[in-house]
Amino acid sequence: MDLLNLFLTHRRLSINEMAQLSCIPKTSVHRMIGSLEEMGFLNKDKDGQYSLGLLFLQFGNLVAERLDIRPIALPVMQQLRDDVGEAVHLVLRDDWESIYIEKLDTDHPVRLFTKIGKKAPLYAGASSRIILAFMPEQERELYLDEIELKPIGSRTILDKEQLRASLALSRASGYSFSRSELEDYTAELSAPIFDHSGQIIAALSIAGLEVHFGEEQLPGLVQKVRDAAYAVSRKLGYNQ
Template sequence: MGRLVPAVTRALDVLELFLHGDGTLSAPEVTRRLQLPRTTVHELLTTLAARSYLVTVPDRPGRYRLGVRTYQLGSRYAEQLDLASEGRQVAQWVAGTCGEAVQVAVLEGTDVIYIAQADSTHAVRMVSAAGRRLPAHCTSVGKMLLASLPDGELDARLDGLELTGLTRDSVTDARELRTALDAARKRGVAVERQESDPDVGCVAAPVRDRSGRVVAALSVSVPMIRWDQERERELAALAVAGAEELSGRLGHDLRPGAPPHSLV
């Protein structure tokens, strides 16, 4: 675990004081409660106010309350909670339809983080878990999410990245990865066969929010003993159906004639 940064810790301590009482505080109150030097408190309050994490209270000189930036962060967090909650429900529906494991993941840097899943009903099955992190280039959800990025952002994320493999079939060549991403972008479905697990294949489709932006991907995973071309087509169609259902729940307009959204 890395070292905690004292200045950041103090700033967060200040913000957390506003969770109690009437939600307003003065500099002397902050100084007393946190037992910090007055100069330090003044600098912290000034900095937080400059970044809109705090604002002065109208008609109450010297008092502060939480600013709009904290609301924006909270709203963003709530959006992610909604995605996870809706993702679990849709994953369970898709898994109930096909009997295979279903995951919903988001992109963080060059990794994917699984935020929702539903397990397979088969005796031989893939076991997944929310919170798991894997290299994006080794997964179908990761390929789908990378393929959704604008070219400039994709270049920035992949520039200098060492493509470490998880299995002997993982894509570790940058040119090969680009080809796979182009295919996923054109098809609207990403596929990986034994690239994150030597016994598993996956197909994934993009999940969009109200604005049409790709915010997640939904995948269906199946042991290779149940994998063939026909099954891949079936699961790809089901992954698309699940992703569209989740997109609709997030406000994406799926009606015929609605303005189309490209992957980028």
Template sequence: MSVISKAIQILDILVPQGMEKELSVTEISKELSMPVQSVHRILTSLCGHGFISQNSKTKKYKLGLSLMKYGFLMWDSLMLRSTARPYMVELSQTTRETVYLATRENDEGVYIDSIDSPQILKISEPIGLRLPLYIGASNRVILAYLPQKLQENLLRHVNWSSVPSLKPLSYEFIRQDLDQIRAQGYSVTTGEATDGTTDVAAPIFSYENTVIGSLNVAGPVLRFSRDNLQKYAFYVSKYADLISKELGYRSNYRARP
């Protein structure tokens, strides 16, 4: 049995059953028929990463806060998708363009849901598509509302001569665009991720008043005239606000178009 499998078994045995559960090394060893030394080594490693914590008085072990953190992240993702879906349908019917829902995973934006445009000429990217947070409206609007220090950490080591964008990007351009996004409350990009495509995206915030995703309307650039662009920016912002409010967001953090 691999070390990972053993670690998962240890985590499973510590899952609370109606109340918090604490076990000693010996108790875990007996229940899982594992050598005490192996259990102790794995527990030490899991403690180091916060997945397990040790009671300083009893010396017994229980699940740590890191698992809670990942659990909340997964819950936020599931809640985001289920909450956003009916608003995505309305946005799609209003604009007749493709609608995407994106979230952040580390330094990337990921599409987690979409509704295709009913029109023959349309944009259709796969669910699960990942791109750096500085590429494309759906990602950059998330980046714009992250804390300043985190933005810098994400942008500091980018090799701008080899970014996976169809248009040349630079640190200076991205920094200026992030300021513009926060000033107007939405992001617009053209031809960065897909040639001939314009994207308009607005941020979605959680009950913790932090950005957790974005709502995005995308289509062929020929249909995104100045008038349509303003109209789409209004609607994508409106529905992103409604999703945020349903998720428990109560602040007026960003501007409206």
């Protein structure tokens, strides 16, 4: 493991470099490298340099495919809900829509319309829009060219140039905020969750009555939501 861990920060290494970096005797390194190469954990090129073998890619893809994001995100969501006192959502993309796959509610007497399984278009609401913002550019532009923007709440964005500007701001700031886009008098604040490859895989959001998201509260709430989303991303192998 000491030798394999060297490849977390180095793309290619020679036996001499591995011995120097690991402080393991060269003869021991040579013996262990032979076994690692035979098992497929390392590959040797024509210059005698070693790199991680394709076996890691195979295992890595299996780990990614078998991850269920809900139990991974739930402890972070619970802490965030207790911290901010607002409903917390976990949202995935479903084709040209977003879908709520987990929700932690509050004991507020006024509850939101959201529920597990509810869908929304990618252009409306903070969770949907943060997913759209971090989608690959070509795919995002295809969506923007084809979609017809229809009103849902009183402040749903209906102008494509305004929508593009909002998406650019979300990519730059790392969060999205919406007011009365899916339901009047409510607000939602969302941040992206990335997987091990750096691709957006989900959105984490808090939502509640619009009056709870005033200008004074917003900076602190933004930081908490971004930190929570990053914590889930780290659990999924994201390391940027």
